[in-house]
Amino acid sequence: MDPVIIVGAGPVGLTLALALARQEVPSVVLDEGPGKDEPRLARTVVLREDTAALIERLTGVPLDEAGARWAGWRSMRRKQVMREITFGEDPDDAEVTGDPQAPAPLTPPLHVAQHVLTGALRAALAREPLAEIAVDSRLDAVEQETSGVTAHTRGPGGTWWRGSHLVGCDGPRSTVRKLLDIRFPGRTAVERHAVAALRTELPWPGRALLHRMPPWRTSGPSAGEVTARPLPDGVWRLDWLLPPGKDLVTPELLLAHVRETLTGWTGETSPSYELLDTGVHVVHHRLARRWRVGRVFLAGDAAHLLGALGTHGLDEGLRDADNLAWKLALAWHHGPHEALLDSYQAERRAVVAGRLRAADQALPLLRGGKGLRSYVPGAARGHDALLTDGHLGGGPLGAPAGYADSPLAPRHIEGEVPVDTPPGAPVTDVVVTAEDGSFVRLRDRLGRGALLVVLVAPGTGVWERRHWVTAGIMPRLVAAVTALPHPAELLVAESYPGAAAHTVLLVRPDGHLVTALNGVRPADLYAAAEATLGGPAPAKEEAEAGAGSR
Known part of the structure; x- marks a missing residue:
C-alpha cells in the first residue's frame, strides 16, 4: 500500500512520520x-x-539533556514578587507562594532550542526504515481520488508522489491549505516580541521569570513586560512585549533593552553578557475552517496559529500529530473508517478554538488601557494567575486537552464509574505491569496503535505476574480483551488516582481515557471500544465510496 505523504519537515511533520x-x-x-x-x-x-514525553518516546532522546527543565517560576509586578513556584519531582511536591488560592502546578515545562528538537527528530527518522525524507521538494499540486492521493513537487528532483493520504504540516503559509482553497481567518499581529538569546548570570538560576511593568522602562516605548526563560549552559531567552504597531526594532533599541533589563535585575551598572542571537517574534491567531478534505489533512501551523499570553502553538501541533497518527494507522491497515478520520477535526479543532477564545477574551483585560479593572481589588493577582497558566500549561489557556464531547466518546455505558481523570482527558502516568511481567510507565505503552486496558488491582505488584494472571477476575478480563474489535494490551496497576480496586480503564492509543468501568463488564468494554473506533466498521465498498465523496 502507498505511504502517507507528509508535506513539511518541521517538528510536527517529523513527529507525525x-x-x-x-x-x-x-x-x-x-x-x-x-x-x-x-x-x-x-x-x-x-x-x-505530555508533549515532551511524546518526543522522548519517539526519538529515544532524553530531552532533559538537550534542553532545560525549569527549576521554578517567578512572576513580578514592578518591584513586588507576585508568585513564586519551586517545582518538585512530583507535582504534589511543588511549593507555591504568593497566591494561596492557586492550584498545584503541573510538572515543569521543558525549554529547548527548536533546531535541537528538529535535529533529534531527524536523527530518529534517519534510523527508521519506514520513513523517507525528500529534500528540496516543494509541493505545487495535489490530486486525490477514491483510492489515494497524488502530489507533485518541483525542485532538482521534482516528481510525482503517490500516497494513501496526505497531511499538510507546512506552516502558516501552507501550500496544501491554499491548494485545497481552505479559508484561514483570524487576527494578525496579536502580539509582537523582541527576542534575544544571551549567555549571562541572573539572580535566579534555572527559574523562568515573568516581569510586568518593570520600574526601569526607559528604552523607548514598551508595553512593560519581560520574560526570561533558561536554556542549558547559562543561556537565557529574553522576550520584551512590544506595543501595538509596526515600529522597527533596531539593533540599538534591542541592545538598550538588554542592558537596562540586566541592570535592573542584577543591580550592576555594566552587567556582563554574551549576545548570541536576536529576532522579532510576531504572534498571529488563526484557525483553518476545515482540517480534512477527503484524504488530505492539515496539522500544526497549517491548521492553526496561536501563542499570545504565554501559550505555545507547537504544543498543540504535536498533539495534532499524536491524535491523527493512530487514526491514520488504523485506516491504513484496515481500510478507511470515515467516522474515525472525521473525529480528528472534531476533536482537535474544538480544543484549539477553545484556546483561541480564551486568549481573545483575556487579551483586552491584560493588554488594554487602564479602565475600571485598575480599581478592582485583586485584579493584578488575577492577571498574574492567568499569565502563569499560559506559560506553565494550566487553566483555559494551557491545560492539557480533553475530548469529553468527542464523537468517539461512548454513550450510556451502564457500568461507568468516576475516577480522578474525566473521560476524554489524558490519563495519569502510573506504573503498570506489562504482559511480559515487567514494570513500565503507562505512558511508555502509548503510540503503538493498540487500545490499552488497565486493571486496578492493589497488591499485585508484590507478586510475580504468573501467580495472579490466572486467578480471580483475570481470566474473564483476558477473554474480554481478546474479544475486543481492535488489538488491545492488558496492563495491571497497583493504583490509579480516584479508582477503586478492580476498576477497569479503557485508554486510547494517544493516552486519553475512554471510560472507567466498575469491574469486568465485557459488553460495556466492547461497546466503549467500538465507539472509540468510530462505531462499527463499514463494508469496504461503503468506506471507499465515503472517502471518494469528500
Missing part, C-alpha cells in the same frame, strides 16, 4: 529545504509534560 512508523505505517516527508536546520538560539520551544 515517527508516530506512523511506530505503528508500521510508511511515510514520505516532503522537505522544501536542504534537510538542515539553521541553529537559532532565539527560536526556542516550550514543551508541556
Whole structure:
C-alpha cells in the first residue's frame, strides 16, 4: 500500500512520520529545504509534560539533556514578587507562594532550542526504515481520488508522489491549505516580541521569570513586560512585549533593552553578557475552517496559529500529530473508517478554538488601557494567575486537552464509574505491569496503535505476574480483551488516582481515557471500544465510496 505523504519537515511533520512508523505505517516527508536546520538560539520551544514525553518516546532522546527543565517560576509586578513556584519531582511536591488560592502546578515545562528538537527528530527518522525524507521538494499540486492521493513537487528532483493520504504540516503559509482553497481567518499581529538569546548570570538560576511593568522602562516605548526563560549552559531567552504597531526594532533599541533589563535585575551598572542571537517574534491567531478534505489533512501551523499570553502553538501541533497518527494507522491497515478520520477535526479543532477564545477574551483585560479593572481589588493577582497558566500549561489557556464531547466518546455505558481523570482527558502516568511481567510507565505503552486496558488491582505488584494472571477476575478480563474489535494490551496497576480496586480503564492509543468501568463488564468494554473506533466498521465498498465523496 502507498505511504502517507507528509508535506513539511518541521517538528510536527517529523513527529507525525515517527508516530506512523511506530505503528508500521510508511511515510514520505516532503522537505522544501536542504534537510538542515539553521541553529537559532532565539527560536526556542516550550514543551508541556505530555508533549515532551511524546518526543522522548519517539526519538529515544532524553530531552532533559538537550534542553532545560525549569527549576521554578517567578512572576513580578514592578518591584513586588507576585508568585513564586519551586517545582518538585512530583507535582504534589511543588511549593507555591504568593497566591494561596492557586492550584498545584503541573510538572515543569521543558525549554529547548527548536533546531535541537528538529535535529533529534531527524536523527530518529534517519534510523527508521519506514520513513523517507525528500529534500528540496516543494509541493505545487495535489490530486486525490477514491483510492489515494497524488502530489507533485518541483525542485532538482521534482516528481510525482503517490500516497494513501496526505497531511499538510507546512506552516502558516501552507501550500496544501491554499491548494485545497481552505479559508484561514483570524487576527494578525496579536502580539509582537523582541527576542534575544544571551549567555549571562541572573539572580535566579534555572527559574523562568515573568516581569510586568518593570520600574526601569526607559528604552523607548514598551508595553512593560519581560520574560526570561533558561536554556542549558547559562543561556537565557529574553522576550520584551512590544506595543501595538509596526515600529522597527533596531539593533540599538534591542541592545538598550538588554542592558537596562540586566541592570535592573542584577543591580550592576555594566552587567556582563554574551549576545548570541536576536529576532522579532510576531504572534498571529488563526484557525483553518476545515482540517480534512477527503484524504488530505492539515496539522500544526497549517491548521492553526496561536501563542499570545504565554501559550505555545507547537504544543498543540504535536498533539495534532499524536491524535491523527493512530487514526491514520488504523485506516491504513484496515481500510478507511470515515467516522474515525472525521473525529480528528472534531476533536482537535474544538480544543484549539477553545484556546483561541480564551486568549481573545483575556487579551483586552491584560493588554488594554487602564479602565475600571485598575480599581478592582485583586485584579493584578488575577492577571498574574492567568499569565502563569499560559506559560506553565494550566487553566483555559494551557491545560492539557480533553475530548469529553468527542464523537468517539461512548454513550450510556451502564457500568461507568468516576475516577480522578474525566473521560476524554489524558490519563495519569502510573506504573503498570506489562504482559511480559515487567514494570513500565503507562505512558511508555502509548503510540503503538493498540487500545490499552488497565486493571486496578492493589497488591499485585508484590507478586510475580504468573501467580495472579490466572486467578480471580483475570481470566474473564483476558477473554474480554481478546474479544475486543481492535488489538488491545492488558496492563495491571497497583493504583490509579480516584479508582477503586478492580476498576477497569479503557485508554486510547494517544493516552486519553475512554471510560472507567466498575469491574469486568465485557459488553460495556466492547461497546466503549467500538465507539472509540468510530462505531462499527463499514463494508469496504461503503468506506471507499465515503472517502471518494469528500
